[in-house]
Amino acid sequence: MTNVIRRTPIFKTVLIGEGGVGKTSLTLRYTEDRFADDMKITIGANFASKKLDVNGSPITLMLWDLGGQPRFRDVVTDYFMGSRFAIAVYDAARPISLDRLEDWINKLKESAKDCDIILVGNKIDTRVNGSGVSFEEASAFAAKYGATCMEVSAKTGDGVNDMFQSVAEMLAAKHIGG
Secondary structure: OOOOOOOOOEEEEEEEOOOOOOHHHHHHHHHHOOOOOOOOOOOOEEEEEEEEEEOOEEEEEEEEEEOOOHHHHHHHHHHHOOOOEEEEEEEOOOHHHHHOHHHHHHHHHHHOOOOEEEEEEEOHHHOOOOOOOOHHHHHHHHHOOOOEEEEOOOOOOOOHHHHHHHHHHHHHHHHOOO
């Protein structure tokens, strides 16, 4: 009888978007279940990983949290290469952050043509009286890229685990038939 060593697939997943939309906070909430109000800006890129189960099969998400400040834009595009999935994050209370995702997605597609995308509105806890980006507006934006759209709050944790689980399920369905 032969022993078969089964390796856990690892999927490079980048978080993209403007500075201050909460990419690092989403990563910390998901990987460490914590939130910090005094988060510093990401310089270049940070990364974390998390193993999870998709339909009985383990996979690992390698999360690349890319700095969103304009001065880092040329540097971080190098990190797009080899990405299997992108989480395009906007601040649900700041419409300009959704508009600016167009440039991020175009740059991503130049380096990682087959990279799938999910559009994520973070900071839903900060919207006041229906202000900010509506889910309908975000869904229309996402449709231009064949992307799913979700809303979350890194601060409260609302929807964060579900969003990352959805990413893992989409990756498994496309790449390992799960």
